[in-house]
Amino acid sequence: MSEQEPTPDDTTGEQTTTDGGSAAEPTDAGFDDPTTGAEAVVAALEQSGVETAFGVQGGAIMPVYDKLYDSTITHVTMAHEQGAAHAADAYGIVSGDPGVAFATSGPGATNLITGIADASMDSDPLIALTGQVATDFVGNDAFQEVDTVGITQPITKSNYFADDPATIGSTVGEAFDLADAHRQGPTLVDLPKDVTQADVADAIVEGGTPETYETQLTADESTVAAAADALGEAERPVILAGGGVIKSDASDALRSFARQYEIPVITTMPGLGSFPETDNLALGMAGMHGTGAANLAITNTDYLLGIGTRFDDRLTGGVETFAPDAAIAHVDIDPAEISKIIEADYPLVGDAGAVIDQLDAALDGPPDADDWRATCRGWTEEYPLDYETPDDEPLKPQYVVERFDAIADDDAIVTTGVGQHQMWGCQYWTFESPRTWVSSNGLGTMGYGVPSAIGAKVAAPDREVVTFDGDGSFLMTVHELSVAVRENLDITYVVLNNEAVGMVRQWQDGFYEGRRMASEYPWVPEFDKLAEAFGARGFRLEDESDVDETIEAARAYDGPAVIDAIIDPGEDVYPMVPSGGDNGLFALTEAQLEGL
Numbered sequence: 001m002s003e004q005e006p007t008p009d010d011t012t013g014e015q016t017t018t019d020g021g022s023a024a025e026p027t028d029a030g031f032d033d034p035t036t037g038a039e040a041v042v043a044a045l046e047q048s049g050v051e052t053a054f055g056v057q058g059g060a061i062m063p064v065y066d067k068l069y070d071s072t073i074t075h076v077t078m079a080h081e082q083g084a085a086h087a088a089d090a091y092g093i094v095s096g097d098p099g100v101a102f103a104t105s106g107p108g109a110t111n112l113i114t115g116i117a118d119a120s121m122d123s124d125p126l127i128a129l130t131g132q133v134a135t136d137f138v139g140n141d142a143f144q145e146v147d148t149v150g151i152t153q154p155i156t157k158s159n160y161f162a163d164d165p166a167t168i169g170s171t172v173g174e175a176f177d178l179a180d181a182h183r184q185g186p187t188l189v190d191l192p193k194d195v196t197q198a199d200v201a202d203a204i205v206e207g208g209t210p211e212t213y214e215t216q217l218t219a220d221e222s223t224v225a226a227a228a229d230a231l232g233e234a235e236r237p238v239i240l241a242g243g244g245v246i247k248s249d250a251s252d253a254l255r256s257f258a259r260q261y262e263i264p265v266i267t268t269m270p271g272l273g274s275f276p277e278t279d280n281l282a283l284g285m286a287g288m289h290g291t292g293a294a295n296l297a298i299t300n301t302d303y304l305l306g307i308g309t310r311f312d313d314r315l316t317g318g319v320e321t322f323a324p325d326a327a328i329a330h331v332d333i334d335p336a337e338i339s340k341i342i343e344a345d346y347p348l349v350g351d352a353g354a355v356i357d358q359l360d361a362a363l364d365g366p367p368d369a370d371d372w373r374a375t376c377r378g379w380t381e382e383y384p385l386d387y388e389t390p391d392d393e394p395l396k397p398q399y400v401v402e403r404f405d406a407i408a409d410d411d412a413i414v415t416t417g418v419g420q421h422q423m424w425g426c427q428y429w430t431f432e433s434p435r436t437w438v439s440s441n442g443l444g445t446m447g448y449g450v451p452s453a454i455g456a457k458v459a460a461p462d463r464e465v466v467t468f469d470g471d472g473s474f475l476m477t478v479h480e481l482s483v484a485v486r487e488n489l490d491i492t493y494v495v496l497n498n499e500a501v502g503m504v505r506q507w508q509d510g511f512y513e514g515r516r517m518a519s520e521y522p523w524v525p526e527f528d529k530l531a532e533a534f535g536a537r538g539f540r541l542e543d544e545s546d547v548d549e550t551i552e553a554a555r556a557y558d559g560p561a562v563i564d565a566i567i568d569p570g571e572d573v574y575p576m577v578p579s580g581g582d583n584g585l586f587a588l589t590e591a592q593l594e595g596l
Helices: 037-047 062-068 081-095 107-122 148-155 168-180 193-197 221-233 243-247 251-261 292-300 352-362 370-382 397-407 420-428 449-459 471-486 502-511 527-534 544-556 590-594
Strands: 052-055 074-077 099-103 126-132 158-161 186-192 237-241 265-267 282-285 303-307 327-332 346-349 413-416 465-470 491-497 537-541 561-566
Touching: 037 062, 037 168, 037 186, 037 193, 052 081, 052 449, 062 126, 062 193, 081 099, 081 107, 081 126, 081 449, 081 471, 099 107, 107 126, 107 148, 107 186, 126 148, 126 168, 126 193, 148 158, 148 186, 158 168, 168 186, 186 193, 221 303, 221 327, 221 346, 221 352, 237 251, 237 292, 243 251, 243 352, 251 352, 265 292, 282 292, 282 370, 292 370, 303 352, 327 352, 397 420, 397 491, 397 544, 413 420, 413 449, 420 465, 420 491, 420 502, 449 465, 449 471, 449 491, 465 471, 471 491, 471 527, 491 527, 491 544, 502 590, 527 537, 527 561, 537 544, 544 561
Parallel strands: 052 074, 052 099, 099 126, 126 186, 158 186, 237 265, 237 303, 265 282, 303 327, 327 346, 413 465, 465 491, 491 561, 537 561
Antiparallel strands: none
């Protein structure tokens, strides 16, 4: 992250910090011996190793913020609490450690909900800390009171109402550890104002997961042996690598295993980067907008080794047509995912890396699958990701993504919103490393792109961060661009602008007889000029011949830049499998889609 010097306020003559706080400098002392509930909260975070938090100040959370003033923790003030949740979520994805989001009570807490639900769907490590009205007022419909614990129970691994100042610190520590443990995910601690203000002696700040919390790291040995035997006999094996491979830091183990046993690898969308897409064994992403090779391999495999995937509907299509002739070995650290959607012949409950090692030890050698690998390579050649670029048509979004991929740093991090641009980012960026893809995979949250880039950049200040967004998605959280400017974050935002909610429009064309209701905009802002109004650098891109020069100029700018790329409004995302369809029957054009 680039440093930005405090600048004089033109109206008051006082200095302001980049965080939007007062001119006085925090002491960065930390809290070794907390004397209030709020100090215990901050001490617990410090002891957990938290370096950065994202949030929005407010009345009920103010006692905690007051103690952050003297903390070693850097706070990034976001424009909206949803942005705080998404930034913290992205920080967790990139760093591997739980991101921290603060909000006040009532609307502050409810504004976090979308981000918490997003983290829950994608198993991202996140801890939310919300202010709450004083305990005497709870249940009385007090000002800015909601039942935060009740609202968030379905979308958190666990949540807590911290009503004891003596244990409030240990509660926060436990929530942090639980967010990071086993299958990662979001937790929440609700902090009543009187409890954080209360004096406390001998506060407990140590965390740790609950005594009842159990983790199974290795799978049952007999099941491993049976799964390995079946894999050794397979003629058409594939590995399906999901986001759990990345969460467990098992990408190296996966790569070694796949190459040693010469097994083709398919990824899910959350699994992008777990296996390098330039490898000869890589078949690309599977699912609704996956590659032809990946979807045909799933349809024709006789042995599918799914690692760290929950087999969601965007991946499987119709369950009855998913890998219909395959024995299924399913590796997942959460036993609740095994056979939830796809029945597992070999249920392998455990950590992805540990179970890969177990299978490696149990296998005698690679399966005899030379013909199968040749078939998969043939599908890759027969069904490449491509698009037409006629001279008389507007700029193609795929070309913009491809060229940015070619120009960007090899370890660049890509974040996105949700929609057609997200799929073009999946398809036309070459992912080589884990933790380089940051997106809303399961919940499909439009607006995720702008704040997630902030969290990603703060987590990896020395890495290039690129965001592909759509005009609809960008408009939902464009206010967070003010944070990127204030913090002087070197991020390039590319708005693939087709003046529509493009994926909705594509579905209306394909499945609703072209009745485009509420999916097209009769007017959108000029995003390059809007960026300049925010204090960022704006670029307008319309011609293919200007793509490289514009990308280079945006990357060269030391700070946030926005490229308003005016793309072909008629361009759609293909291949495409209709919802609930057969992955092996994918459409490459709208005409083919109509025939499915």
